Amino acid sequence: MTATETAPMVVPDFGDENESRKIAFVCSKGTLDMAYPALIMASGALEQGIETHIFFTFWGMDMINKKTMNDLKFTPVGNTATHMPMALTPLPGMTAMATSRMRKQLQELDIPDVPAFLTHLSDMGCHLWACKMSVDMFDLERDDMMDELDGILNVSDFIELIEGAQTMFI
Amino acid sequence: MPTTAIADKEIHVDAEGFMTEYDEWDEDLARILASNIGIDELTEAHWSVLNFLRADYAERGETPTLRRVSATGGVPTKELFVLFPKKPARKMAYVAGLPKPVGCI
Numbered sequence: 001m002t003a004t005e006t007a008p009m010v011v012p013d014f015g016d017e018n019e020s021r022k023i024a025f026v027c028s029k030g031t032l033d034m035a036y037p038a039l040i041m042a043s044g045a046l047e048q049g050i051e052t053h054i055f056f057t058f059w060g061m062d063m064i065n066k067k068t069m070n071d072l073k074f075t076p077v078g079n080t081a082t083h084m085p086m087a088l089t090p091l092p093g094m095t096a097m098a099t100s101r102m103r104k105q106l107q108e109l110d111i112p113d114v115p116a117f118l119t120h121l122s123d124m125g126c127h128l129w130a131c132k133m134s135v136d137m138f139d140l141e142r143d144d145m146m147d148e149l150d151g152i153l154n155v156s157d158f159i160e161l162i163e164g165a166q167t168m169f170i
Numbered sequence: 171m172p173t174t175a176i177a178d179k180e181i182h183v184d185a186e187g188f189m190t191e192y193d194e195w196d197e198d199l200a201r202i203l204a205s206n207i208g209i210d211e212l213t214e215a216h217w218s219v220l221n222f223l224r225a226d227y228a229e230r231g232e233t234p235t236l237r238r239v240s241a242t243g244g245v246p247t248k249e250l251f252v253l254f255p256k257k258p259a260r261k262m263a264y265v266a267g268l269p270k271p272v273g274c275i
Contacts, residue, residue, distance in 0.1 A: 009174045010187035011206045012264055014257050043275050047236060049256035110238070111275055120237060123247035 016049070022165035024053040029170060030062030032072040032102055032114075038170050039117045046124040053165065054121075055158050057131035060170075061138055064130060064145045069115050073099045115146065122148035129153045129161075176202055188269055192227070195267030203265045209254070216253055216265075219245055223266040233263045235273040 023045045025038040038054055045052045062068040075095040076082040088094070103113075112120060122128060130145055132154040142152070153161070173180045174187075177198060182191045189195060189203075200220060204212050212220075222243040226234045236259040240247045254261035259271050 009176055009206075010183060010185070012186045012188060012260070014207060014261060016208075016256055040274055043237075047257060047259045110241075112237070112241075117275075120240070120247060123240075124236075125251065 020164070022051045022162065024055065024162040024165040024167040026055045026057060026167065026169045027060035027063055028058045030059035030068070030072060032074040032099060034170060035063050035072055035114050038168070039114070039121065041168070042121055042126055043124065046121065046126055053127040053129065053162055055129045055131060055153070057134050061130065061134045061140070063114055064118070064128065064149060065140065066144060066146060069146065070113070072114055074102045118146060119148055129158060131155065184269070188264055189267040190269070192267065199267065200265050203267070207261055207264065209265070215249070219243070219250065219253060219262055220266045223262055223268060227268050232273070233268045233271040235259060235271045235275060237275050238273070
């Protein structure tokens with residue numbers, strides 16, 4: 001023990017006492033690439049023991065609608081970050097090809113698809129809410145949406161619920 | 171690399187207190203680490219999680235994430251939150267004598 005020093009035992013601070021922190025995400029997009037940011041950040045927040053809420057609204061309803069949640073797409077149209085010539089992006093089959101490539105990349109990283117991810121979050125204690133106005137607008141019933149959903153909220157109830165939360169709009 | 175004395179043994183740890191030497195861990199140590207973070211008794215269910223973590227780390231060289239423990243290790247996520255409350259991913263890594271998981275999901 002010449003080159004090392006013996007320190008008193010250090011116990012990691014898991015911050016269990018800090019229960020005041022809250023995080024909320026508003027998911028307003030229905031594309032495959034825009035579904036993941038909230039899911040991944042919510043998972044990180046829940047692993048930190050933080051109370052986490054996700055509010056699905058407008059096109060984000062596609063993430064929790066049983067008819068569409070398995071079939072979200074990614075399109076290169078108008079997305080310069082794909083670094084493709086923009087004139088080629090609307091060609092037939094491009095969206096299908098880009099979607100299948102993105103799904104494969106996600107799979108290789110062992111990232112679950114959107115429905116499985118939402119179930120995982122719900123198991124971690126995440127609260128999932130559907131926007132009342134979007135439910136009415138798209139003419140949805142409770143049974144049209146995933147079983148893990150906590151409920152349907154109007155925006156006023158949601159704003160009340162997330163008092164004090166760090167909120168991200170996606 | 172600092173060491174700390176746990177149960178009369180010199181143990182290598184990082185600045186936060188996570189063990190850094192895989193082979194220095196044993197079951198008695200795990201019981202002490204668990205009690206450090208308020209888990210007073212390691213049940214059969216705890217051991218099966220810890221054994222999966224240790225075996226998976228030995229095989230892949232990285233601490234499995236929560237998702238991996240549930241999807242591959244077969245322990246439901248909800249149960250992990252009961253066994254290692256609030257922050258299961260880090261707490262189970264700590265008790266298993268492994269570094270914090272680096273994966274995001």
